[in-house]
Amino acid sequence: MIIEPTIEELIKQNSDLKKQIELLTLDVVENTENLKQAELNNEIASIQINQLKSTLDHLDTCIYIKDRNRKYLYANKKTLKLFGCTDQDLQGSVDSNFFPKETCEKLAEIDHRILELGENTSFEVESKDPEGNRLVFLENKTPIFDKTDTSKIIGLCGISTDITKRKNIQEKIVESEQELKQLNATKDKLFSIIAHDLRSPFYGILGFSELLMENLTETDDYESKEYISIINTSAQNTLTLLDNLLNWAKTQTNELSIRPEKIVLSDMIQEVITLKKTLSKSKEIKLNYSPETEIELFTDKTILQCILRNLISNAIKFTNIGGTIDVKVISNQDHVEVSISDNGLGMNKETINQLFKLSNSSALPGTADEQGSGLGLILCKEFVEKLGGRIWAESTLGKGSDFKFIFPIKTVV
Known part of the structure; x- marks a missing residue:
């Protein structure tokens, strides 16, 4: 036997249904708003990522990200140009795809210290371009930690600056300094010769020529007296020149x-x-x-x-x-x-x-x-x-x- 609900019960059921419909309507509106906000957030995040990528692409330095297996996940345009590949080709590639064996071994050693020990590292690494020309980079690498577990390293970020020109200039400066030291040593030796070995004989020439001139009498050979006088004068002039050269050189080198x-x-x-x-x-x-x-x-x-x-x-x-x-x-x-x-x-x-x-x-x-x-x-x-x-x-x-x-x-x- 079916018991029909009373009017009061029907009225109450109708009221409850209305409330449930209102709640469902509110949930739909809220979910719709949440969905719109999520879409907006995704759009903002996409714009920010694109802006960040554009900024990184315009930097005159190489920037890249590797996962924990040392595979490349991202690289800016400067890096892609160096590697000679596209963004799609980069995904999953490793150092051996772009660098010679010796360079890869050094990079692997450094990456290991970062991924295992969490160390920030700065170092220089040498390589060669496809034409065999020397390249020198200053590498700065830092570990990337998991958002939820800050003790967990999930990859690394590297910033690589081409310092080839600077390195070549520095080496030329060092080479020039060595040459300059050799020249200074030669100069010091020359000054020593001028100051001692070369000047000493002139004192003997001056002394003996003056002695000869004093001992020559009026009746002695006039031509001999003239020659001795020339010898004495030439010796004095040469000695004065040597002294002047030595003293002037000292003033130029601040040694005086x-x-x-x-x-x-x-x-x-x-x-x-x-x-x-x-x-x-x-x-x-x-x-x-x-x-x-x-x-x-x-x-x-x-x-x-x-x-x-x-x-x-x-x-x-x-x-x-x-x-x-x-x-x-x-x-x-x-x-x-x-x-x-x-x-x-x-x-x-x-x-x-x-x-x-x-x-x-x-x-x-x-x-x-x-x-x-x-x-x-x-x-x-x-x-x-x-x-x-x-x-x-x-x-x-x-x-x-x-x-x-x-x-x-x-x-x-």
Whole structure:
């Protein structure tokens, strides 16, 4: 017997059905919205991935991803171009598909440390392109961990930068440094020869030639006296040139240091004049110096001697036979000014402007056809400046020249 529901029961069942329909409708709407959101999220993720790929493809460096079996999963355009393959060809490929055996062995060793130990690694690796040209890459690799289990390594990411040009330049620099060291060693040996072995014989030539000149009397052979004088003058000039070369080389390599000491200026000038007496006598030139006061300096004796020697030698060179050279000194509390004046050939303004320039390689012959390198005045300028002073020349063509330099009484190192 079928019992028919009462009206109240039917009304209640109808109400329950309506509620269930409403709930189902809400679920459908919610699921539809979730589905739309998921589709939107997928679209955003796809756009982001494409943007990331585009960015990586425009980088001038190789970027790639490998799985735990060291198979390639991804590579940017730079890497694909290096490998000479497409993105489809790359999937599942390994290093041996692209690199020689020696390179693969090194890459395998590094990859093992990353995948097994989780180490970040940076290293250089060499390889060759298809034409056999050398390639050098700086590799930076890092492990990739599982999202859900950060202790689990699922692959690695590598960034590879082509440093071939930089490496070649570095090696050339090292090679150049080695060559430079050899050249410096040769230079030092040459300076040593100039400073000792080559200069020493000239002192013997100078000493014996001066002794011969002193012992020759007026009645002795005039021609012999002239030859001995030529030998002495040539030896002095050559020795001066050697000294200038040695000193100038030291200034160019910063090997010349300032060593100030107390000296009496008049004594030093007299020493230099005595040294140049034979040279001045050969041209019958009078060297005049009459100190009025004793000036005590605190400066580098060797440098100051070199300046005086060169300026007096220069004056003798350009003074006519029978001429006169005057050395004068004036001073105040702080500075000393030395002038070497001659009544020789003189100079025009153009010549004066070129005197102390290294680019002026031409040296004029002296009044007795003496030759020179032109290095002496350049050296004087550098030395005077090292003492904290300055040098200049005043001259009138045909009437002589006046070389002056001023420097501190006390040189500050």
